[in-house]
Amino acid sequence: MNALAFILAATLAAATPFLLASLGELVAERSGVLNLGVEGMMVLGAVLAFVTVYHGGGHLLAFAAAGLGAGLLALVFALAVLGFQANQVTCGLAIGILGQGLSALFGKSYESLTVTGLPKLAVPRLSELPVVGGLFNQDAVVWLSLAATLAIGLTLSRSKLGLVLRATGENPKAAHVIGIPVVAVRLCAVGFGGVMAGFAGAYAAVVYTPLSADGMIAGRGWIAVALVVCGTWPTGRILLGACLFGALSLAGLAAQAEGVGLPSQLLASLPYLVTILVLGLISADRRRMKLKGVASLGEPLER
Amino acid sequence: MLLKTGPLLLIAQGPAIGYRAKVFNIGAEGQFVLGAIFASSIPVWFPIAQGPWIWPALLLLGALGGALWAAITAFWRVRFNASEILVSLMLSFVAIQILNYLLLGLWKDPYGFNFPQSVMFQTDAILPILIPGTRVNVSLLVALALSGAAFLFMQRSFLGYKLQVGGLAPRAASYAGFSEGRAIWLSLLIGGLAAGLAGAAEVAGPVGQLQRSISTGYGYTAIIVAYLGGLHPLGILAASFVMAAISIGGDNAMVSANLPLAIVRVFQGSFLLFYLCAVTFARYRFEWPRPAPGARA
Known part of the structure; x- marks a missing residue:
């Protein structure tokens, strides 16, 4: 398989963790809550999913466990920022640290073990096309994520x-004045974001690279947060951005396989560098950021 | 315990100044690593250099490295309006890759049995020991001096006051003509400087060489320390003692009770969360009688 076909075929799968987490974050941010704990929720979801699959629970149960665990963590976050109106930025960081700690606690004894992934579901006929065929040969979660993007x-x-x-x-x-239960809406949005982050972690841990390792999320949650900003909030652009980052993480692999003489560390830092670059490019347009952005992001409801 | 307090104190004082100005530099980890790398350049390139100037030069280089790394974030924030939270964090991931690159290639100790670590530093590059018989070195003094400076800067100087106004009431600050860009630059440079200094003190202190494990999450613990200290220089002094005690307690618990080290992270995370919630109670008790619109910080 040549590099182009490989990247085309695998991009969607590589993009799915970004996509799921970003969609969740999008909903939370749309309701006005900036959740910076996505990374922690993803890591927790990843570990819970891995443990479930490893003990024979199956992938469905694994996703359920990941969603539940990360969702609970999101509720703790919601309690702090909605109930106690604590600072959202710092609470997000605290939740991130907490999630990393919890998952290291659960995942310690599963280090470097592997499980089996999910089978691919091919679209008949389309998947037999040359070069682009691989695009139509994906696992169930990828198809569901695409549907979720559309639905959201x-x-x-x-x-x-x-x-x-x-x-x-x-x-x-x-x-609030017209009778919308603001806090309840935000609570649901944050909870939804947490569940999605859990799914994203689960996908990364038991489908995409079914291997348990410390740092298996490696900043993807943060990139997902950045994606929501980069996409200046509409959904289609988030899908596009997720695909870009998926392709980018694959480009590293492809370049290594082809024997391009670049240090692997440079390729590994490529997604982060591109995030910085894109953030700069997008945010430079201050007017657009203000227009498209969420006005009350990060602010509690004052009654 | 004093050994752990030093770097925590150093690395928490810097970003805390930024947090006060609402500049969320959470990339102290990366600035710490860059400080360590810059500081290591002297022993790696001039392994036979001697003289009493070496360890101060090392610290200076470290501070420079951290500040340079933070400057990227500042530039991106001021010039392109990009979120400093995300940029500084992304740069931390990049910094760790740079560290790996150097240690697996150029800077690997040729006699190090292929371990990813640099040469051991020469004696003159190691920070002098402060209390004989322990490993406590002059970096603790540097940290204390820096805390004093931070106190004077934030509580007594006009520039520090401008930063605080910028954090508490950005609009008032801009009406008063305090430049937002300058506040961002200043916050990030100070944060980077302190974190870089801590990185340099770590390689030239107890570790004595540049290693992959040079960053044990100091940068993230620093965030917790900064907030637990109420973002006040003196509070941070107390908080870094407490946090050093917790992490040493964690080490002991790991050895004696067979608990994993991750429990320290869990504890730190919940600690910060509870603290942040508790702050609300304090705030509300103060503000309850006069709920003026926009009174909240």
Whole structure:
């Protein structure tokens, strides 16, 4: 398989952890809550999913466990920032540290073990095309994530639920005045974000690279947070961004396989460098950031 | 315990100044690593150099390295409006890759049995020991001096006051003509400087060489220390003692009760979370009688 076909075939799978986590974060941020604990929730989800699969629980149960664990962590976060109105940035960091610690605690004895991934589901005919065929040969989670992207995009832009969510994020006081239960909406949004981050971690740990290792998430949660900013909040761009980062992490592998004379550390830091670059490019347009951004992001509701 | 307090104190004082100005530099880890790398350049390139100037030069280089690394974030924030939270964190991941690159290639000790570590530093590059019989070195003095300086800067100087206004009321700061860009530069440079200094003190102190494990999460613990200390230089002094005690307690617990080291992280994370929630109670008791709009920081 040549490099192009390889990248085309594997990009969607590599993009899925980014995509899932970003979608969750998108919903949370749309409601006005900046959740910087995504990385911690992803790591926790990854470890829980791995442990479940390793003990024969199957992939479905693994995703359930990951979603539940990360969702609970998100509720702790919500309790702090919504209940106690604590600073969202620092609470996010605290949750991140807590999640990393918890997962190291659970995952210590599973270091370097492996499990089996998921089978690929091919689209008939399309998957037999030359070069692009691999694009249509993906596992179930990838297909579901794409469906979720569409569903979340439509919900946010076309449904009443989406309108309520966005109103909560743009102007919580006005939303409160017209009778929207702001705190409850935000609670649900944060919980949803946590569950999605758990799924993202689970995908990375038991489907994409079914191997347990310390640092198996390696900053992907942070890149997911960055993606939401880079995408300046619409869903389609987040999918695009996730694919870019998926392809980027693969480009490193492909370049190594082809024997390109670059140090592996440079390739490993490529996703981070590109994140920095893209953040700079996108954020430089201050007007656009203000227009597209979420107005009350990071601020509690004052009554 | 004093051994652990030194680096924590150093690395927490810097970013805390930034947090006060609402500049969230969470990349202290990367700045620490860069400080360690810069400091190591003297022993690696001039392994036979001698003289009493070497260890101060090492510390200076470390501070420079950390500040340079933080400067990238500052530039990106000021010039391109990019979130300093994300950029500084991404740069931490890059810093660790640079460290790996150097230790697996150029800077590997040729007689080190292929371990990814640099040469052992010469005696003149090692920080002088402060209390005979222990490993406590002058970096503790540096850290204490820096804390004093931070106190004077934040509580007594006009520049520090400007930073605080920028953090508490950004609009008031801009009406008063305090430059936001300058506040960001200053916050990040000070943070990088302190973190780089801590990195240099670590390689030239108890470790004595550049290793892969040079960063044991000091940069992240520093965030916790900074907040537990209430972002006040003197509070941070107390908080870094407490945190050093916790991590040493964690080491002991690991040895005696067979608990994994991760429990320290869990503890630190919950500690910070509880603290942040508790702050709300303190704040509300103060603000309850006069709920003026926009009174909250």
